[in-house]
Amino acid sequence: MRFTTPDKPVDVAELFPELAGLARTAVRLHPRAGATTVRESSLGGPLLWPADEAWPVCEVDHPDPRPLTSAEGRELERRLVEAHRAVGASPHDAALYRAYQAVEADIRRVRRVEYADDPAARLPMVAIAQFYARDVPELPFPEGTDVCQVLWCPTDHDPHYAPLPRVWWRDASTVTAVATAPEPDRDLSEEEYLPTPCRIAPERVVEYPDWDDLPSDELRERISAWERGQEWRYRADLATAPGTKVGGWPDWIQSPVEPECDRGHRMVPLLTVASGEVGAWRTWLPVETRAEVAFQKEVRFATVDGGTGHTVIERDEVFDPAGFRIFGRAVVPESVEEELIPDYRTVPRGMDMMLGDVGNLYIFMCPHCPDRPVEVEFQCT
Ligand SMILES: [Zn+2]
Ligand SMILES: [Zn+2]
Numbered sequence: 432m433r434f435t436t437p438d439k440p441v442d443v444a445e446l447f448p449e450l451a452g453l454a455r456t457a458v459r460l461h462p463r464a465g466a467t468t469v470r471e472s473s474l475g476g477p478l479l480w481p482a483d484e485a486w487p488v489c490e491v492d493h494p495d496p497r498p499l500t501s502a503e504g505r506e507l508e509r510r511l512v513e514a515h516r517a518v519g520a521s522p523h524d525a526a527l528y529r530a531y532q533a534v535e536a537d538i539r540r541v542r543r544v545e546y547a548d549d550p551a552a553r554l555p556m557v558a559i560a561q562f563y564a565r566d567v568p569e570l571p572f573p574e575g576t577d578v579c580q581v582l583w584c585p586t587d588h589d590p591h592y593a594p595l596p597r598v599w600w601r602d603a604s605t606v607t608a609v610a611t612a613p614e615p616d617r618d619l620s621e622e623e624y625l626p627t628p629c630r631i632a633p634e635r636v637v638e639y640p641d642w643d644d645l646p647s648d649e650l651r652e653r654i655s656a657w658e659r660g661q662e663w664r665y666r667a668d669l670a671t672a673p674g675t676k677v678g679g680w681p682d683w684i685q686s687p688v689e690p691e692c693d694r695g696h697r698m699v700p701l702l703t704v705a706s707g708e709v710g711a712w713r714t715w716l717p718v719e720t721r722a723e724v725a726f727q728k729e730v731r732f733a734t735v736d737g738g739t740g741h742t743v744i745e746r747d748e749v750f751d752p753a754g755f756r757i758f759g760r761a762v763v764p765e766s767v768e769e770e771l772i773p774d775y776r777t778v779p780r781g782m783d784m785m786l787g788d789v790g791n792l793y794i795f796m797c798p799h800c801p802d803r804p805v806e807v808e809f810q811c812t
Contacts, residue, residue, distance in 0.1 A: 434461040434717035436636050436672070443639055443669050446657060449650060450639050457638045457672050457679020458567055461717065462629035462708070464780040469609050472566040472633075474675060475626030475782055478558045478580050479601070482608035488553040489584030489595060492539045493619070497546070504541045510534050555613045556582040557625060559596065560702060562677070563603070566633055569678055570701070571798040576600040581702060581794065585615060585624035593786065593809035594624045596794055598701065600803065626782040634717070638679040642666045643687045664711070673710025675782070676703050681793050682710070683810060690806035692797035698806055701796040706789045706811075708781050712773050725774040733766035746771070787811030 436459065444451040460474060467476035480486065499508055514531040521527055546552065562570060564577040572579065583596040615625055642665070645651050654665045663669060671682040681687065681700055690698040709716060716724070730750045731741040740757040744750055752764040786792055790811025797804050 432461075432463065432630075432632055432719065434459070434632050434634050434719050436634060436715060436717055439669055439714060441663055441669065443665065447650065447654065449646070453640055453646070454637050455639075455679050456569065456635050458569055458677040459634045459636055459672050460631040460675045460677065461634060462631055462675055462781040464627045464783070465630040467628060467630055469561075470603075472562050472631055473558075474560050474629040474631055475558060476561060476628040476630075477612065478561050478582075479578055479603055479606050480580070480610040480612070481601075481606045482610045484610065486610060486613055487556045487582055487597065489556055490553055491584075491588060491595065492542070493552070493554065493584075493586055493588070495542065495546070495549075499538070499541055499545055501541065501545060504538070504545060507534060507538050507541060511538060554584050554586060554616055554619055556597065557585050557615050557620070558612060559583050559626060559704060566631070567677055571796075571803070573600050573801055573803060576602050578603050583624070585620040587621065591807070591809035593790070593792055593807070594621070596792070596805070596807055598794065598796065598803065598805050623785040626784055627780065629782055633677075636672050636679075638672055639665075639670045640680050641671050641683045641687065643683065644680060663714070667711040668714040673715055674703075674705045674708035676705075677701065679703075681808075682791065684789075684791055684812055685810045688808050690795045690808070692800055692804045692806075694797075694800060696797045696799045698795035698797050698804075700793060701805065702794045704782075704784075704786070704792045704794075706784060706786045706791070709773055709775070709778055716773065720779065723777070723779060725777040726771045727774045729770050729772045731768045731770070733763045734760040735763060736760050743772070 444454060462474045467473035469477045469479040499505060511534045514527070514534050517527045518524070518531050543552065558580070560581040562579045564570070564572050570579050578601050580599040580601070581596055583594040585594055587593065588595040642651065658664060671680045673682055678700055681703060692698055726746050728744050728746055728748065729741060730744060731739065732752065733739050734757060738760065742757070750767060750769065752762040752767050755762050787809070788811040790809060793808040795806045795808070
């Protein structure tokens with residue numbers, strides 16, 4: 432299946448010429464639940480993983496609520512409570528905080544001894560993405576490689592409370608016998624971080640910087656002035672594509688970050704993994720998806736006591752302000768506005784993950800360093 436993002440209703444680079452040089456191409460992936468093979472690009476699908484290479488496991492200290500049982504462990508846990516109380520009483524005392532971290536580190540050391548065979552200490556990573564160079568040639572494949580594989584550990588990690596991804600680049604021609612992925616550990620994995628396998632349908636779109644990535648306040652002010660009196664919003668409708676995508680400009684939920692590698696190079700977006708694919712639907716929902724999805728009406732209004740409210744009704748339903756009460760309050764009839772919105776229950780199934788509260792996980796990479804170091808940012812509402 433092909434997906435086509437509609438042409439934009441306005442050309443922002445024509446309205447604001449300084450945006451022209453900031454245009455970037457993003458590859459929207461348009462995931463749809465469905466089976467794929469190791470020889471195809473996919474999201475959450477089977478990987479071309481060599482049979483003679485151990486499947487990756489995550490060995491960081493995952494959150495573990497089980498108590499320690501040794502005398503040393505119990506003493507450390509008692510000291511942790513004390514150290515926590517001390518930090519709480521003097522939150523700006525760096526020495527107290529260091530002491531607290533030292534006790535935590537000791538607890539992790541003892542935990543590794545007490546739970547040496549602990550599956551929580553070696554969680555199998557799960558496949559998130561596989562891209563062949565023929566499908567996503569935009570990726571900076573290191574010399575001699577033509578497959579990019581992204582896996583993540585499907586539970587929460589510091590500091591973002593999010594899955595922890597790793598990226599591999601390999602040469603498909605060197606892989607003959609292919610490994611079978613182990614079953615994820617369903618007890619210790621976060622169910623919402625285990626993707627439904629999806630086919631992808633890469634589509635190139637032009638993006639412009641998200642609001643806080645714009646180069647100046649002066650430009651933001653001119654865009655705000657232009658937005659008054661017309662129906663399109665730069666940030667939601669015109670700048671960055673929602674959903675799971677390669678490259679482009681990040682579709683931030685909170686403030687932007689600009690990661691650098693250890694050698695001081697500015698990193699670029701490799702992959703955004705999104706909790707949902709539908710953003711501002713009028714400009715970003717592909718025409719093919721639009722034909723599949725049912726629509727409803729969102730009705731917004733003011734109430735007689737000066738408040739506001741909204742409700743959702745069926746597309747062919749007529750809203751009667753006189754007969755409607757919200758928490759017992761009547762609606763101001765002249766204030767009623769209606770807008771078509773997709774019925775999310777009818778949006779076709781994608782990776783089916785909920786990252787935090789409708790969050791995005793952003794994987795950045797250094798395109799200059801040959802080993803392509805990565806950084807991760809996670810944001811949610
Ligand atoms: Zn992990
Ligand atoms: Zn670098």
